[in-house]
Amino acid sequence: MTVRLYALEGCPYCETVSDALDDAGVAYETEWVDGVHSLRDEVKRVSGQRAVPVLVDEARGVTMAESANIVEYVERSLA
Template sequence: MTDPQITLYRLQACPYCERVVRTLDRLDLEYRSRYVEPMHSDRNVVKRVSGARSVPAIVDRNTGVTMSESANIVEYLEGTYEDAGAEAGA
């Protein structure tokens, strides 16, 4: 089995993170969750990958996209993968 191409940086019980998780699950996308430090100033791993300490953040190795902000991520995932999933299921 190969590693999932999408990595989601998230916090426990974060409603914005859960919104992205629901979208990933609905689109049937494999992803890896990386839980980050609750303290904003300690989220250096997120800052290294996305340039900011905010979560959720994703890294999509399929497309080379890295982004944060849940609304942007959901829009990106739907725009990139929703049609692909529909075509695969056709």
């Protein structure tokens, strides 16, 4: 899997990104993160911060946060 989405259950921003990926027909893997912000070490390791959503596109060497930016990237680059 080359596209990975770090997301939190019930997060509306994560759901927006997930919907954009689904609408674009992008195959991706969801990594569910802990609800406790300080325990999101994996997210910190890949993105330098602990907020979600975070999208990692390994094939293109892209790691990004902020749902609006991710949705724009999905629509422009992955759809």
